């Protein structure tokens with residue numbers, strides 16, 4: 001698989017340039033491979049992996065499972081070491097490996113020249129490739145030559161897209177790129193495209209899960225997946241992996257693992273809607289928790305920003321007014337999604353300081369909501385009769401006292417409904433953070449239908465959760481508003 | 487002794503010169519009524535006396551404080567000058583009592599208990615002892631204006647400024663407010679009263695100033711100004727309002 005944010009590729013390439021020599025010399029200096037069994041016995045290794053990349057790693061009933069998981073656990077058992085698995089996400093796992101926060105990464109990762117500069121790879125443990133699939137009831141398309149004049153879909157930036165583009169002129173079809181497998185499969189089922197080009201194992205797993213598709217061509221030979229350690233680090237772990245892999249291949253366990261996920265049509269007992277509801281609840285609740293956390297933090301910070309810049313907008317200083325108006329126009333004048341991308345991907349590139357996804361998400365939402373809060377505060381203060389300020393000042397009260405005792409209590413009352421509105425908007429906006437991989441409610445929903453392909457039902461549940469929470473919070477806020485602002 | 491001394495006062499809003507050089511001396515205990523057509527600058531003049539409006543030029547000395555001096559503590563000065571507005575400007579989120587107690591307590595001039603006692607006394611004085619816990623919205627216009635006067639008096643000012651204090655009132659309520667002002671005059675309070683009530687000006691004023699187009703056209707005792715105006719502009723104005 002060729003996933004990997006452009007960012008991490010760039011960062012890795014940079015590190016490879018800077019640290020390449022160091023890494024190589026460290027590798028040369030490390031002792032020749034010791035007997036692996038002896039070296040790793042009794043050790044515990046921390047292994048990083050992706051969050052969801054079915055069938056290599058995904059959660060089933062809350063447990064991490066998949067080909068990678070079964071393999072690494074099987075190898076650990078055969079070689080007598082223990083693994084502690086951290087489900088970090090693909091980019092994060094690679095970054096953790098580079099900074100030695102994990103000892104190894106197994107994440108359906110293609111062995112590429114670029115990555116070999118900074119990591120040491122095991123023997124390939126899986127040969128991937130691209131395969132084409134069509135809707136189950138489609139009898140017209142049986143090969144590439146039937147695609148003439150049709151549209152096919154492939155995952156953006158994937159081997160599938162590269163392959164489809166390489167043959168589209170020959171067979172005269174159009175390639176459309178989408179972001180993830182579940183959406184692509186829905187696109188084919190809905191008839192928007194006639195076929196999908198996807199990673200063979202992902203596709204095979206989906207078909208195995210009754211995603212409504214069937215494969216009609218042989219897989220095209222593609223890249224190989226490998227287990228990686230940081231360059232020059234943990235050579236004994238790498239050696240143990242290779243030995244263990246060979247063992248599992250010899251005793252048939254390796255094939256059994258592949259068959260479990262790719263061959264045997266062991267359809268997850270297609271549970272009804274309520275089965276899906278109860279299965280997905282734990283993950284969705286975790287997501288909802290993060291949604292509320294991000295909303296709460298963002299709203300608090302936005303409130304502070306809004307009050308600060310709101311006062312700037314009504315201040316007598318031209319400079320302060322200018323600062324506030326620039327701030328507001330920047331954050332109101334650009335899409336939230338662009339802001340989120342900027343803070344998560346752009347800013348680290350500019351500063352060289354990586355930023356975790358919660359921080360980036362809260363930063364985005366609070367700066368964005370802060371701009372709207374600024375306008376709410378300005379509007380609230382300006383809607384208070386200037387005569388009120390004059391009365392306060394003419395009594396000899398200072399600016400601050402007049403604001404605090406006379407203007408603000410009246411402004412807050414005017415502002416409260418807008419505040420509640422902004423609160424709801426921000427809560428809904430958290431769903432946009434799914435695109436930067438923040439594991440909030442929408443993201444959890446996407447993860448669930450990425451694994452079970454029940455897009456419609458899952459999204460219904462997600463939407464219902466938002467609806468319930470938002471309405472409860474709105475009711476609560478209105479109650480409080482009535483109580484304190486009578 | 488001069489309580490208010492204004493020399494060469496000019497005030498512009500942008501390119502619009504509203505006050506074009508005023509000279510006024512007001513002595514302690516004097517009641518000065520300011521009359522004149524709409525837009526002549528009466529309110530602006532009053533607002534320059536406690537610097538709610540910045541001065542463009544000239545000097546204003548009030549109760550010994552030079553307002554043209556940038557370093558003067560305006561909050562201190564304003565505690566010596568009470569101001570009553572046409573639209574009352576009571577604080578709607580506070581009770582009548584809280585309105586009156588706000589400045590004395592915030593300015594740490596009085597303890598809460600003392601401020602409360604003072605406030606009740608002032609309310610009694612303006613005839614509203616029974617309205618202490620009411621909200622402004624529950625009062626009539628005349629009652630609101632009397633509360634506003636009590637609120638100004640709570641910081642114990644030496645000078646009171648009234649800007650058309652009765653213009654927003656229904657006719658039957660004008661009397662009760664004028665009575666309060668009349669009482670203050672009788673107690674010797676120095677006052678500048680902008681008013682359209684010519685009868686009242688004639689009755690309580692020691693001196694009447696007639697303003698038009700940002701200048702003082704004519705001033706004198708009520709008898710002189712109302713009985714025997716010298717300027718054509720004054721005669722013209724009086725013929726319209728009397």
Ligand SMILES: Nc1ncnc2c1ncn2[C@@H]1O[C@H](COP(=O)(O)OP(=O)(O)OP(=O)(O)O)[C@@H](O)[C@H]1O
Pocket residue numbers: 499502504522523524525526527528529530531
């Ligand atoms: N804040 C301001 N900005 C610009 N112009 C102003 C401002 N305040 C007053 N003016 C102008 O100054 C002039 C004098 O206004 P002012 O309120 O002092 O008149 P006035 O004599 O009190 O009139 P009225 O009897 O209607 O109350 C008017 O032309 C008015 O438009």
Ligand SMILES: [Mg+2]
Pocket residue numbers: 528529530649650
């Ligand atoms: Mg006026």
